[in-house]
Amino acid sequence: MKFLEAIASTIISCMRILxxxxxxxxxxxxxxxxxxxxxVYLHEQMLADSVRLDAYHAAIQRYVTSEDYVVDVGTGTGxxxxxxxxxxxRKLYAIDHSKRLLAYAKATAEASGIPNLTFISLPSHxxxxxxxxxxxxxxxxxxxLFDEGMVETILDVRxxxxxxxxxxxxxxxxxxxxxxxxxxxxxxxLIQEQQIRGVTFQxxxxxxxxxHLFREIDDRDVEFLLCxxxxxxxxxxxxxxxxxxxxxxxxxxxxxxxxxxxxICIYFKAAFDDDISFSTGPKAVKTHWPMLLYRTPALNCxxxxxxxxxxxxxxxxxxxxxxxxxxxxxxxA
Numbered sequence: 001m002k003f004l005e006a007i008a009s010t011i012i013s014c015m016r017i018l019x020x021x022x023x024x025x026x027x028x029x030x031x032x033x034x035x036x037x038x039x040v041y042l043h044e045q046m047l048a049d050s051v052r053l054d055a056y057h058a059a060i061q062r063y064v065t066s067e068d069y070v071v072d073v074g075t076g077t078g079x080x081x082x083x084x085x086x087x088x089x090r091k092l093y094a095i096d097h098s099k100r101l102l103a104y105a106k107a108t109a110e111a112s113g114i115p116n117l118t119f120i121s122l123p124s125h126x127x128x129x130x131x132x133x134x135x136x137x138x139x140x141x142x143x144x145l146f147d148e149g150m151v152e153t154i155l156d157v158r159x160x161x162x163x164x165x166x167x168x169x170x171x172x173x174x175x176x177x178x179x180x181x182x183x184x185x186x187x188x189x190l191i192q193e194q195q196i197r198g199v200t201f202q203x204x205x206x207x208x209x210x211x212h213l214f215r216e217i218d219d220r221d222v223e224f225l226l227c228x229x230x231x232x233x234x235x236x237x238x239x240x241x242x243x244x245x246x247x248x249x250x251x252x253x254x255x256x257x258x259x260x261x262x263x264i265c266i267y268f269k270a271a272f273d274d275d276i277s278f279s280t281g282p283k284a285v286k287t288h289w290p291m292l293l294y295r296t297p298a299l300n301c302x303x304x305x306x307x308x309x310x311x312x313x314x315x316x317x318x319x320x321x322x323x324x325x326x327x328x329x330x331x332x333a
Contacts, residue, residue, distance in 0.1 A: 038100055043077050049288040051278050052139075057083050059169045059272035060137070064089055068134035071095060073124050073157055078105030078117075080137050085114050091131065092116055097123040124153050132163035138170075143216065143292050145175055145268040146316035151245060154237050171238045172271040174231035176281060177249060179307055179326075180293075181259040186221040190297060210320040216290040217265070222282045226261060227253050227307050229281070231269075249311040254304060254331060261299040264309070264326070266292040266319075292319075296326055304331035 046052065060080070064070060064087040072081040075094035084092055094117050096102045102121045109117055120127065136157055140150035154168060162168070192203040232249040267289075271277035280289040301307065305328050312323040 038098055043101075045288040046139075047077065047079060051285050051287045053079065055270075055272065055276055055278045056080055056137070056139070056169070058276050060084055060087060062273075062276070063167055063169060064135055066090065069129065069131050070135045070137060071127070071129065071133050071157070071161065073127075073136060073138045073153065074140055075105055075119075076101055076139075078108055080139060081105070081117055082109065082112070082114055084135075084137060085109075085116055088116065089135075091118065091129075093118050093120055093127070093129060093133075095120040095122055095124060095127050097121070125156050127157065127161065129161055132166070133157075133161045134163060134166050136162055136166070136168045138168065141173075141268065141270060141289070143289055144266050144319040145173065147319055149317055151237070151240070151316060155240065155242065158237065168237045170270045170272045170277075172236050172273075172277075173234070174269040174271075175233040175249075176229055176265070176267050176269075177232050177251060177294075177309060177311065178229055178265045178267075178281075179226045179261045179301075179309075180263060180265045180282070181223045181226060182217070182221055182262040182293075183223045186217070187262055188215070188295070190295065193298060213295045214320065215293050215295060217293045218290050219282050219284070219286065222265070222291075224257055224259065225265075225282060226255050226257055226259055226301060228256055232309075232311075245316065247312065247314055249309070249313060251307070251309040253307055255301045255307055255328070256303065258302045259300075261296060261301060261307075261326070261328070262293075263296050264294040264324070266294060294324060296324075299326070299328050301328045302331075305329060306331050 060083045064084055066088045068089040069091045070084050070089045071093040072084060073095060075081050075096045078094055081092060081094040094105060096105070099121045102119050106119045136154065138150070138154050140148045140153055142148035142150070158168065191201050194201045230251065230253060232251050233246055235244070265282065267279065267281035269277060269279040269281070278284070278287060280287055280291060282291070308327040308329065310325040315321060
């Protein structure tokens with residue numbers, strides 16, 4: 001057993017060393033995402049998400065023309081590329097780093113009689129089109145918006161391939177970190193907060209992974225938001241520069257409804273323009289993206305108190321490694 005533990009410890013140390021090298025870290029993330037997106041059930045969820053597909057279809061109908069050169073970044077099953085193909089663009093590239101998925105998308109196109117697609121099995125950073133691209137179609141949004149590497153991926157493709165004045169669908173995003181009260185039946189207190197039949201549980205001495213502080217929730221789990229929602233980061237991929245990518249998210253605002261902070265709800269809004277958009281947040285029409293909850297110790301607050309949040313995010317992709325600071329201040333003080 002000690003021998004196996006030593007091997008495991010060595011592997012973990014090696015992984016940390018590899019992660020410290022930016023090039024190797026990027027390569028490892030590519031492999032991780034490829035493995036994630038080979039999950040058929042995930043694609044079934046995305047294909048069944050009519051909110052997502054209707055928004056993309058409407059935007060493609062509005063903005064893609066027969067004169068355009070278009071790339072669908074991370075085409076997956078090809079469903080977004082198929083909507084683009086119906087507009088008969090001058091050239092349509094459907095790229096994906098998963099050969100298995102790309103073969104499936106190509107077979108689907110052939111079986112459905114969809115022409116005019118050029119399928120390319122490559123990571124996006126190796127994509128080199130022969131002509132400037134007019135429209136980038138992308139769906140790189142993760143559950144915490146940034147965790148699929150959307151910003152780094154799309155800014156790279158944009159800077160190398162997109163012609164001046166070209167479009168990214170979608171390009172505009174709002175990112176939210178909001179204190180919420182869950183329905184009582186949905187609460188899962190931290191272990192040191194639990195009391196059962198007179199037994200008070202202590203803080204566990206067992207080492208736990210950072211991801212134990214996160215859980216997926218949906219609108220049915222939320223009783224209400226405690227503050228008026230305000231985006232902590234609003235950006236447009238068409239104009240965003242790398243030095244504008246934040247390392248810190250912060251918020252300071254009054255509590256609008258008395259209650260208990262059960263955690264911080266993480267969600268986003270994606271917009272193609274002023275008319276076409278969708279949200280993954282509370283009270284929005286359900287999508288395949290759940291909301292992500294950062295679990296906090298229960299905090300009571302009253303109307304007029306000040307909620308204050310600071311999140312250090314040195315790596316947007318690795319939300320489990322973010323550092324959180326949450327305070328509730330008496331608004332009358």
